[in-house]
Amino acid sequence: xxxxxxxxxxxxxIVVPIIIFYLLKIRRKEVEISSTLxxxxxxxxxxxxxxxxxxxxxxxxxxxxIVLGMMVLAVARLAFPLASxxxxxxxxxxxxxxxxxxxxESPDRFSSAxxxxxxxxxxxxxxxxASAILVTHQPRVxxxxxxxxxxxxxxxxxxxxxxxxxxxxxxxxxxxxxVFDADQPEQTTYIILSDGGLxxxxxxxxxxxxxxxxxxxxxxNLAVTALAAxxxxxxxxxxxxxxxxxxxxxxxxxxxxxxxGNEAILNEQMRLLxxxxxxxxxxxxxxxxxxxxxxxSNIQADLPLDDLPIDDSAYAVLVPxxxxxxxxxxxxxxxxxRLLLLFPNLNAxxxxxxxxxxxxLGSESFDLFIFDGVLPADELPEGQLLLIHPPExxxxxxxxxxxxxxxxxxxxxxxxQFIDWTDVNVFKTKRLAVPPWFxxxxxxxxxxxxxxxxxxxxxxxxxxxxxxxSDLPLKVAFPILFATxxxxxxPHGIVADPNGARAFEPVPISxxxxxxxxxxxxxxxxxxxxxNPSANTLFTRTDxxxxxxxxxxxxxxxxxxxxxxNLFSENESDIAVREQIEVGRRSLTATGRDEVSNREVWxxxxxxxxxxxxxxxxxxxxxxx
Amino acid sequence: xxxxxxxxxxxxALSLIADRVxxxxxxxxxxxxxxxxxxxxxxxxxxxxxxxxxxLDWNIYxxxxxxxxxxxxxxxxxxxxxxxxxSSSMDWGEADENKxxxxxxxxxxxxxxxxxxxxxxxxxxxxxxxxxxxxxPSRGSHQTLRFLKHLEALKPDGETALNESxxxxxxxxxxxxxxxxVSDLLDPSGYQPGLTQLLSRGNQVVLVHLLSPDELDxxxxxxxxxxxxEFSTSQEVSLDPVILQAYRRQVSxxxxxxxxxxxxxxxxxxxxxxxxxxxxxxxxxxxxxxIVK
Numbered sequence: 059x060x061x062x063x064x065x066x067x068x069x070x071x072i073v074v075p076i077i078i079f080y081l082l083k084i085r086r087k088e089v090e091i092s093s094t095l096x097x098x099x100x101x102x103x104x105x106x107x108x109x110x111x112x113x114x115x116x117x118x119x120x121x122x123x124i125v126l127g128m129m130v131l132a133v134a135r136l137a138f139p140l141a142s143x144x145x146x147x148x149x150x151x152x153x154x155x156x157x158x159x160x161x162x163e164s165p166d167r168f169s170s171a172x173x174x175x176x177x178x179x180x181x182x183x184x185x186x187x188a189s190a191i192l193v194t195h196q197p198r199v200x201x202x203x204x205x206x207x208x209x210x211x212x213x214x215x216x217x218x219x220x221x222x223x224x225x226x227x228x229x230x231x232x233x234x235x236x237v238f239d240a241d242q243p244e245q246t247t248y249i250i251l252s253d254g255g256l257x258x259x260x261x262x263x264x265x266x267x268x269x270x271x272x273x274x275x276x277x278x279n280l281a282v283t284a285l286a287a288x289x290x291x292x293x294x295x296x297x298x299x300x301x302x303x304x305x306x307x308x309x310x311x312x313x314x315x316x317x318x319g320n321e322a323i324l325n326e327q328m329r330l331l332x333x334x335x336x337x338x339x340x341x342x343x344x345x346x347x348x349x350x351x352x353x354x355s356n357i358q359a360d361l362p363l364d365d366l367p368i369d370d371s372a373y374a375v376l377v378p379x380x381x382x383x384x385x386x387x388x389x390x391x392x393x394x395x396r397l398l399l400l401f402p403n404l405n406a407x408x409x410x411x412x413x414x415x416x417x418x419l420g421s422e423s424f425d426l427f428i429f430d431g432v433l434p435a436d437e438l439p440e441g442q443l444l445l446i447h448p449p450e451x452x453x454x455x456x457x458x459x460x461x462x463x464x465x466x467x468x469x470x471x472x473x474x475q476f477i478d479w480t481d482v483n484v485f486k487t488k489r490l491a492v493p494p495w496f497x498x499x500x501x502x503x504x505x506x507x508x509x510x511x512x513x514x515x516x517x518x519x520x521x522x523x524x525x526x527x528s529d530l531p532l533k534v535a536f537p538i539l540f541a542t543x544x545x546x547x548x549p550h551g552i553v554a555d556p557n558g559a560r561a562f563e564p565v566p567i568s569x570x571x572x573x574x575x576x577x578x579x580x581x582x583x584x585x586x587x588x589x590n591p592s593a594n595t596l597f598t599r600t601d602x603x604x605x606x607x608x609x610x611x612x613x614x615x616x617x618x619x620x621x622x623x624n625l626f627s628e629n630e631s632d633i634a635v636r637e638q639i640e641v642g643r644r645s646l647t648a649t650g651r652d653e654v655s656n657r658e659v660w661x662x663x664x665x666x667x668x669x670x671x672x673x674x675x676x677x678x679x680x681x682x683x
Numbered sequence: 684x685x686x687x688x689x690x691x692x693x694x695x696a697l698s699l700i701a702d703r704v705x706x707x708x709x710x711x712x713x714x715x716x717x718x719x720x721x722x723x724x725x726x727x728x729x730x731x732x733x734x735x736x737x738x739l740d741w742n743i744y745x746x747x748x749x750x751x752x753x754x755x756x757x758x759x760x761x762x763x764x765x766x767x768x769x770s771s772s773m774d775w776g777e778a779d780e781n782k783x784x785x786x787x788x789x790x791x792x793x794x795x796x797x798x799x800x801x802x803x804x805x806x807x808x809x810x811x812x813x814x815x816x817x818x819x820p821s822r823g824s825h826q827t828l829r830f831l832k833h834l835e836a837l838k839p840d841g842e843t844a845l846n847e848s849x850x851x852x853x854x855x856x857x858x859x860x861x862x863x864x865v866s867d868l869l870d871p872s873g874y875q876p877g878l879t880q881l882l883s884r885g886n887q888v889v890l891v892h893l894l895s896p897d898e899l900d901x902x903x904x905x906x907x908x909x910x911x912x913e914f915s916t917s918q919e920v921s922l923d924p925v926i927l928q929a930y931r932r933q934v935s936x937x938x939x940x941x942x943x944x945x946x947x948x949x950x951x952x953x954x955x956x957x958x959x960x961x962x963x964x965x966x967x968x969x970x971x972x973x974i975v976k
Binding site: 086087088089090091092093094095096097098099100101 | 772775782867869870871895898901903905906907908909910911912913914916917918919920926929930932933934937
C-alpha cells in the first residue's frame with residue numbers, strides 16, 4: 059500500500075478542530091417548565107445506560123471522523139500494488155484478422171483478446187494513458203491517450219474483427235506515432251495481442267518496449283483452400299478444381315460436399331494427415347452459368363468440424379464465355395485481323411473506308427469499334443472504342459507527329475503490369491494531348507503512346523502510332539497489349555473475375571453499354587445501387603464471405619451475374635498459435651506480468667465517504683426526531 | 684365570575700357522597716346511619732313500654748289494633764374540606780388550561796355543591812409558609828357568592844410543601860370530614876405522608892390529581908436546559924425520541940404508583956388533564972367515580 063500524494067495526509071489535521079468544536083459545551087436553550095420532578099425521574103433511568111448514551115451522542119462525531127478519514131485517504135491517493143505487464147503508458151495492438159474468429163477460446167479468440175486488453179487497461183495506473191489499434195486489413199486507432207478507463211473499455215467492447223488479413227506493417231506505422239513522450243519513448247509499452255499471424259520478417263521495431271501476448275490454444279482447422287471452375291479451351295465442357303488442407307497437428311477425417319445449385323456433384327469422405335492437402339477435380343461439367351459451393355463437415359454431422367468455421371466452405375462461379383461483337387474499320391491491317399482471330403470471345407467483322415476515304419458504319423451495333431487510322435465523318439458510334447493512329451478528333455487532341463519518340467516505357471497503371479515494352483520500337487507517333495479522364499499505359503518522353511480511359515460511361519483506348527510504324531506486331535508485347543486492351547474494352551462478362559476476390563478487396567464490374575441501374579447484393583443481404591454506372595464500376599463492400607449477386611438493367615433487358623468472395627488465405631487458415639514473433643530484429647515470446655503498477659482506490663473511498671455522510675445525516679435527523 | 688348562574692344551578696342539584704366519614708356534631712341535612720329524632724319516616728316497630736307516645740302511629744293502631752312506633756332518619760351535617768394546591772407549579776398553562784385556574788374552578792364547584800347541600804364547607808389553599816386566610820367553616824347556599832369571591836382573589840405562589848401544609852391543616856381542622864384535595868402532586872417531598880395524615884384523622888379523602896397536557900406528553904425537542912418554575916432548579920437534557928419515550932413511561936409509572944397507593948388506602952383517586960372541560964369533569968367523571976351524585 060502506498061500514497062501517491064502523501065502531502066495530502068496533512069489534511070488529517072482537520073480532525074483537531076472537529077474534536078475541539080465537539081468538546082465545547084453545547085449551547086442549550088433555556089425553557090421554563092412547571093416542574094423538573096418527572097424529568098429528573100425519567101433521566102435518572104437513562105443515566106443507568108450512560109455508556110451507551112455516550113456512545114450514541116458520540117456516534118455523529120465518529121461518523122464525521124470516518125468521512126474525514128475517507129476523504130483524506132482519497133486526496134492522498136491511496137494505492138495498492140498490482141502485478142501488471144506494463145507500468146507506464148500502453149499501446150495495445152489487437153489482432154482483428156480472420157484467424158481471430160477461431161473458437162478455441164470462448165467464445166472466440168478476438169473476444170478473448172478484447173477481454174485481456176480490458177484487464178490490462180484496468181491493471182495499469184489510472185493516470186497512465188492508453189491507446190489501442192485494431193489490426194485488420196485496414197488498421198485503425200480505436201482510442202488514443204485515453205485516461206478514462208470506462209470509455210476505453212466501452213470502445214473495446216464495440217470493436218469487431220474482420221474477415222481479411224491483418225496489415226501489420228500499417229499497424230506498426232500507426233503505433234509508432236503513438237509515443238506519448240517523445241523524450242522518453244521507452245516509457246510507452248506496446249503490447250501485441252495476437253495468435254501470431256504476423257509477417258515473419260520486415261516488421262520495423264517499435265519505439266518503446268514491445269511485448270507479445272499470444273491468444274489461442276489449439277490449431278485444429280481444415281480449410282477449403284482453393285475452388286475454381288473453368289471452361290476448357292477449345293472444348294465444350296468445364297471442370298471444377300477443389301483443394302482441402304489440414305492445418306491441424308493431427309490426422310483428421312472430414313466430409314467434402316460440392317453442389318451446383320441444388321444438385322450434389324461430389325460427396326467424399328477423406329482423411330488428411332497433419333499439414334496435408336487433398337485435391338479433387340470434377341470433370342465434364344456442362345458449360346453454363348453455374349454456382350458451385352464446396353463445404354467441409356464433420357463425419358459426425360452434429361459436431362463442429364474445427365475451430366475456424368469461416369474457411370470450411372467456398373464458392374466458385376462458372377461464366378461461359380460470351381462473344382463480344384467487334385468491328386474493325388481499317389484500310390487494311392493484317393496484324394490486327396489475325397490478332398482478332400485469336401480471341402474466341404470476340405466476334406469480329408471488318409469494313410474499310412470508301413474510295414473517298416469516308417467511313418460508313420451502317421446501323422448494326424457492335425460492342426467494340428476499332429478505328430485504325432480513320433474515323434467516321436459523323437459522330438462516333440455507341441460502344442467501346444479503340445483508336446489506332448487516329449486523325450484529328452474530339453476525344454484526344456492530336457497535334458502533329460513525333461519521329462522516334464525516346465524512352466518509351468510502360469507506366470505503373472495496373473493494366474500495364476504484364477506488358478513488356480523493353481524491346482519495342484516506335485518510329486513515328488502522333489503527339490497526343492491527354493485529357494484528364496485518360497491514363498497512359500505506355501508513354502515516351504515527348505508524348506503518351508497508349509492511353510485508356512472512360513468518358514460518359516464509354517471505355518476508350520488510344521494507340522497513338524500506326525502499327526506499321528513500329529515493330530510492336532513482331533514482339534511479344536503485341537498480343538499481350540491488345541489482349542489487355544480487349545479485356546478492358548470488351549470483358550468476358552460484367553464481372554471480369556468472378557472468382558478472384560478475397561475479403562475487403564474491390565471487385566471491378568463492367569456493365570454493358572447502356573446500363574441504367576446496377577445493384578450488387580452481398581450474402582448477408584446488403585445491396586448497393588449504382589445509377590448509370592460507369593464502364594468500370596468498383597464494388598468495395600466485400601466484407602462478407604460468400605456469393606454476391608450483380609443485377610444490371612438497361613431499362614428493357616435484365617442481366618444477372620455472380621462473383622464469389624472466399625477466404626483462401628493460408629496465413630489465416632493456419633491458426634496455430636505462434637509462441638514467438640519477430641519484431642524488428644527481436645524475437646518476442648509470450649510475456650508475463652512482471653511489472654508492478656499502482657491501483658488507486660480513491661473512487662471507492664469517495665463512495666464510502668458519501669455513504670457514511672448519509673448515515674450521519676440519518677443519525678442526526680433521528681436525534682432531532 | 685368563576686362560573687355563571689346556570690352552572691351554579693346545575694351544581695346545586697348535586698351533592699357530595701361521603702359514605703365513609705364519621706358522624707358530625709350538628710343536625711344537618713345529611714342522612715346518618717344512626718336512627719334518631721328527625722322528621723323523615725324511616726320504619727315502624729312494636730311499641731314497648733317507655734316509648735314516646737307522641738311517636739305512636741294512630742293510623743296503623745286504628746287499622747291493625749296494635750300499637751307501632753314510627754322511626755325517623757336521624758340527619759346530621761358533613762364537614763367538607765376543599766384543599767387547593769397553591770404552589771407555583773400549579774400556575775402552569777394558558778387561559779382555561781392553567782392548572783390553578785382549572786383547580787380553582789373545581790374547588791369552587793365542589794365547595795358550591797357542599798354549601799348547596801348544607802354541608803359545613805371549609806376551604807384552604809395549601810402553600811408553604813404563611814397561607815392566605817381560608818374560608819369557612821360555612822354552611823348554606825347563601826354563602827356561595829362569598830365563597831366564590833374569596834376564590835377569585837387567590838393567586839398561586841411559592842414552593843409546595845404538600846405534606847407540611849396538609850399537616851398544618853390537620854392541626855387546625857380536627858373534625859373528620861370529606862377532604863377534597865386538588866393538586867398536581869409535583870412536590871419533590873412526595874404526597875404519601877400528607878394523605879396518610881389526612882386518613883389518620885378519620886377523613887374520607889378524595890384526591891383530584893390535576894396535570895396539564897404538556898406535562899403528560901411534552902412536545903419539546905433539542906438540546907435544552909429545563910428550568911423548574913417553582914424551585915428554579917434546572918435540568919439539562921438533549922431530547923430525542925428515546926428520552927421523550929422514557930419521560931412518558933415515567934409519567935405513566937408515576938400515575939400508576941399514585942393510583943395504587945390511593946387504592947390501598949381507600950383514597951378516591953381521580954386524574955384529569957386541564958384539556959378536559961371542567962364542568963364535564965364534575966358532571967360526568969366525578970359522578971362516575973362516585974364522588975358526587
